Amino acid sequence: MSINMELMRKKLQQLRGEDDTDSVFFKPPDGESQIRIVPAADGDPLKEMHFHYNIPDRKGGVLCPKRNFGERCSICDFASSLWKDGVANNDEESKKLAKSLFVRQRYFSPVIVRGQEEEGIKIYGYGKRAYELLLGYILDPEYGDITDPLEGTDISLIYTPRTSPGTFPQTSLKMRRNTSTLLEDTEAIPALLDRMPNFDGLFERLSSDEVDAILDEQLSGNASAEERSSETGKYNVDTKNPVDKAFDELMATK
Numbered sequence: 001m002s003i004n005m006e007l008m009r010k011k012l013q014q015l016r017g018e019d020d021t022d023s024v025f026f027k028p029p030d031g032e033s034q035i036r037i038v039p040a041a042d043g044d045p046l047k048e049m050h051f052h053y054n055i056p057d058r059k060g061g062v063l064c065p066k067r068n069f070g071e072r073c074s075i076c077d078f079a080s081s082l083w084k085d086g087v088a089n090n091d092e093e094s095k096k097l098a099k100s101l102f103v104r105q106r107y108f109s110p111v112i113v114r115g116q117e118e119e120g121i122k123i124y125g126y127g128k129r130a131y132e133l134l135l136g137y138i139l140d141p142e143y144g145d146i147t148d149p150l151e152g153t154d155i156s157l158i159y160t161p162r163t164s165p166g167t168f169p170q171t172s173l174k175m176r177r178n179t180s181t182l183l184e185d186t187e188a189i190p191a192l193l194d195r196m197p198n199f200d201g202l203f204e205r206l207s208s209d210e211v212d213a214i215l216d217e218q219l220s221g222n223a224s225a226e227e228r229s230s231e232t233g234k235y236n237v238d239t240k241n242p243v244d245k246a247f248d249e250l251m252a253t254k
């Protein structure tokens, strides 16, 4: 099997951090910027993807095989088993860990950034609140198809970075009053749309077996840490930690 160069480049970009200028992702600068959502060939410009976060060494998250592709996902299974265990035993720690592993939605739209049209189509990733807002505008007859290349609507985006630890960056989105064309030179629009980034290649798709391996690795890491601390007599060796217990249950049901 030959090496996937596209994937290797992506890995390199991830290593360097997402602020690589060649990155296909649009990272809102501090303050105000204007963007325009570009129509997608399949008619869905607000793409929903499902990730597991809070997995060490997997900063960008793990694409959930179950929610994205209808395949088996051991992280989903593990998290729900851990959650049930936590509820049954009134164990807040287990519940907290389970919650942190539950699948999360993230949304992606193809956009052009005003003033940087020549850079072509970028991908803007956002959360559920922005998604609901955008969907609301699209379904509102006052706005309609905000992605229309000739009569669509630009969006003012105001990004406020986090001001202190514990706070989150804020993004506010507002529709412009007037409709506009996607590009001033409308004849250049088809060529722009032809260079749509490939959504399927944005994130590495892992097989169910590969996700098993990631989870196994995490759990064995936890187990050895537990073993080490039990040597100091801090933990009662007869009390299995909730992660191990839930994992044993999970394995037993396979």
Ligand SMILES: [Zn+2]
Pocket: 052, 064, 065, 066, 067, 073, 074, 075, 076, 077, 103
């Ligand atoms: Zn999953």
